[in-house]
Amino acid sequence: MNLLFIGDIVGKPGRKAVEELLPQVRKSYAVDFVIANAENAAGGNGLTRDIAHELLGRGIDVLTMGNHTWDKREILDFIDSEPKLLRPANYPVGTPGRGSAIFTLPNGKHLAVANYCGRIFMNPLECPFQHVGRLIESLRGKADYLFIDFHAEATSEKIAFGWHVNGRATAVVGTHTHVQTADERILPAGTAYISDVGMTGPRDGVLGVKKELVLNKFITQLPVRFETATGPIQMNAVLITLGLQGKAEKIERINIIKEV
Amino acid sequence: MNLLFIGDIVGKPGRKAVEELLPQVRKSYAVDFVIANAENAAGGNGLTRDIAHELLGRGIDVLTMGNHTWDKREILDFIDSEPKLLRPANYPVGTPGRGSAIFTLPNGKHLAVANYCGRIFMNPLECPFQHVGRLIESLRGKADYLFIDFHAEATSEKIAFGWHVNGRATAVVGTHTHVQTADERILPAGTAYISDVGMTGPRDGVLGVKKELVLNKFITQLPVRFETATGPIQMNAVLITLGLQGKAEKIERINIIKEV
Amino acid sequence: MNLLFIGDIVGKPGRKAVEELLPQVRKSYAVDFVIANAENAAGGNGLTRDIAHELLGRGIDVLTMGNHTWDKREILDFIDSEPKLLRPANYPVGTPGRGSAIFTLPNGKHLAVANYCGRIFMNPLECPFQHVGRLIESLRGKADYLFIDFHAEATSEKIAFGWHVNGRATAVVGTHTHVQTADERILPAGTAYISDVGMTGPRDGVLGVKKELVLNKFITQLPVRFETATGPIQMNAVLITLGLQGKAEKIERINIIKEV
Amino acid sequence: MNLLFIGDIVGKPGRKAVEELLPQVRKSYAVDFVIANAENAAGGNGLTRDIAHELLGRGIDVLTMGNHTWDKREILDFIDSEPKLLRPANYPVGTPGRGSAIFTLPNGKHLAVANYCGRIFMNPLECPFQHVGRLIESLRGKADYLFIDFHAEATSEKIAFGWHVNGRATAVVGTHTHVQTADERILPAGTAYISDVGMTGPRDGVLGVKKELVLNKFITQLPVRFETATGPIQMNAVLITLGLQGKAEKIERINIIKEV
Ligand SMILES: [Fe+2]
Ligand SMILES: [Fe+2]
Ligand SMILES: [Fe+2]
Ligand SMILES: [Fe+2]
Ligand SMILES: [Fe+2]
Ligand SMILES: [Fe+2]
Numbered sequence A, B, C, D: 001m002n003l004l005f006i007g008d009i010v011g012k013p014g015r016k017a018v019e020e021l022l023p024q025v026r027k028s029y030a031v032d033f034v035i036a037n038a039e040n041a042a043g044g045n046g047l048t049r050d051i052a053h054e055l056l057g058r059g060i061d062v063l064t065m066g067n068h069t070w071d072k073r074e075i076l077d078f079i080d081s082e083p084k085l086l087r088p089a090n091y092p093v094g095t096p097g098r099g100s101a102i103f104t105l106p107n108g109k110h111l112a113v114a115n116y117c118g119r120i121f122m123n124p125l126e127c128p129f130q131h132v133g134r135l136i137e138s139l140r141g142k143a144d145y146l147f148i149d150f151h152a153e154a155t156s157e158k159i160a161f162g163w164h165v166n167g168r169a170t171a172v173v174g175t176h177t178h179v180q181t182a183d184e185r186i187l188p189a190g191t192a193y194i195s196d197v198g199m200t201g202p203r204d205g206v207l208g209v210k211k212e213l214v215l216n217k218f219i220t221q222l223p224v225r226f227e228t229a230t231g232p233i234q235m236n237a238v239l240i241t242l243g244l245q246g247k248a249e250k251i252e253r254i255n256i257i258k259e260v
């Protein structure tokens, strides 16, 4: 079984990348199941119902989110009724939506998917290290594999989280920095790990935003209204091959660029 | 001319990686000049005179630093008299040491090297975007190439900085996160760019620190005394091939792992 | 000469407090000159032209700002033509508006007023400690008194700034936390100091915002649209009596509450 | 019943202030029970066994802590066996020590004391808003009064916390900024509140530290070894008069300065 995880889809260019590149990726890599981070899918921030449906209709099986989950308020209207949409599990008890769910793979095995946010340089949520311990307990006997999107800023927290679930999760892939890292590996006890999968969207901006606007902000320190960049698009993803006993067999980085 | 830049050298394992791997890398890649980030070279934090000499004696031509520059206080005793050692240029006017310098390459050309710190999630220094503009002005007619180690946390600031000097610097390589990124490229106007070169040191820790200690800190929130990790070592570096008119021709990631 | 400084005016309730309480305060305290922080005067964030005129028309002589200076974009249209409006002086060179100016007091003496932002837990601006040294130099022979609104979060930075200009400025009053502190004093070399003057606006909210909304945000970690609180209003201010040779003679806290 | 709460005791000067000023304060204010924040009591950071005993021997009944709880590692050796010592209750489950306890007042009534840390600009702990709700539940029928030391940086979080337990706690006093605020009041439902009680220690430093050292750090951005300031000492405290049905009747600020 080959799992594809697509890094943060940013705005229209990101959705276009999914539309134009995902079909070929599915084929070339013999993909069986697709997860994608959609926290920036709507205009760069948040997710609307229409865009969630668009992405789920284009061959993505599960959507994960991050610190931008709530940027479009309408998500509160549909997050509870969309079982294929996950938000970080370490939001306070009682938060709308769910942080993990179990899905059935084409081979009949059960794949748990969970989404977490880090806390270093980010909002104060529940401890993801402690929360994931409880999650893993609760999944016993219910899921064959556990895939985690760990949405965080600091490399220390991401790597530590990888070690924390080494041998207990099938894969931990980082998101949020929008830059793909080159440290993908299978940790000694069988967990696939990468610090950040990267971004799916416009290649020549700054994290998906028009570079002139971001530069202007850094230089002047004045507030700037951000717009999604244009130009060539990229899809950043990883392919994870599932192995025996809940372990990962392989992790491979994918980075496809397309001129537009 | 081939320039090698080595990512943050961490402690004894990092120095061992330099000792054991640099000679072969120099040969295989036909390296002409070596720059390395040494902010963590002494026991994981800072730099001592002895370790500076050790590194400069092993074939490194210039040492750059970062937010850990001053962790070993003795650096204040020798930073002013060590012309091959740079600290971030955007420290306040009057700070000991220098932030940039011009070196002569084997082919007689002049290479300016500069070191900057970012400000997002970091200490409040002078604006690196404005400072580098003045630096570039001042280098006119004095240097053929400009190489910049941009030591920063946030990918937005790093990428924006790359675009900021696109066509005005030969290369901008990020450091500080200790994780190599896979976004190396030549920007449209000829500047080699990578968000982070990564780390040279123990592979199986967390940014070079024993993983058990870091995990303990994240889980308990109690202070923990950090120790450098042991086990396999890695060298993370990039090779930059200089081109015409101050531009870069090529940038290539290097990641060598050695069991010990 | 008695100088009145009014702490952050928040929204309509804050402007109402100015309208209803300032006339009586002017009389009771024999006020000669009024400065007020207006960074939250327009709906809780920023300043519009109309509200600037309203406040200047109600007996305020100078308006200072802070990190919310640019929240209402229209300020860019009038900040350059409004000599009685100051924004933090340590924004980058080239920022619209001015960070300090000299005003003539009723007794013919010249009062320099300056506005600065701190950097701890705030945006990365120029070093206020270094900037104010240059400002003080430049004011020699031009101003008899120097009043500074130091807009900052951390008490350490505020107190250190007070000591930094002790004997060189007439007064340093902190703003930004919206809570009046009880540490007003004349520092040994004659500088009046208080860590925070407090807020002028609704008393029973959280920094001027409806308490239910803020509580909701802290508890749920979901984004919440803030609204200015209603109910009793307060005016927080300090009265500074100017002395000889640019020193302050007295600093007195003012806190008036009015049921509405 | 009169409760005295003493703001962060800093180093030797702070302990001297307790020794020299507490006896007279007890008498003048008819104090029945004394709580003090001791997170900086040992050399400016942390608490040793000897100093805990010294403070408890000088008429303090309960010690609370904060983000500096663990700065002196020996606290781990005695925190579990010292029932009069509290650390923030929202550290992870399993943290040594306790976050709240019930004490018997001279009149036989039971006083619960709790210590919390805020999370804005601080470490990522459990949500204090949610934690305190559970604590209040658990105290039903066991305690007549609930006193809370809320150790936090941001005024928004402190004020929101006060409103959160308005009518459910007897008093919420803020600590951590080392500057006494002038916003003490009885909230509408009977909870005594002040954003910060202030500091007990050397008056002419920066939060208790020698001002030259702090200034040097702000200006040079180089690391500086901090030392406790000398000169006049101050005791910052509040007196809370307990009322009926778990409410507070009165809150009064105390600020005593003594030349040495
Ligand atoms: Fe994102
Ligand atoms: Fe994100
Ligand atoms: Fe480093
Ligand atoms: Fe660093
Ligand atoms: Fe404000
Ligand atoms: Fe502010």
Ligand SMILES: [Fe+2]
Residues within 6 Å of the ligand: D008, D039, D040, D066, D176, D177, D178
């Ligand atoms: Fe403290």
Ligand SMILES: [Fe+2]
Residues within 6 Å of the ligand: D039, D066, D067, D068, D151, D175, D176, D177
């Ligand atoms: Fe503290």
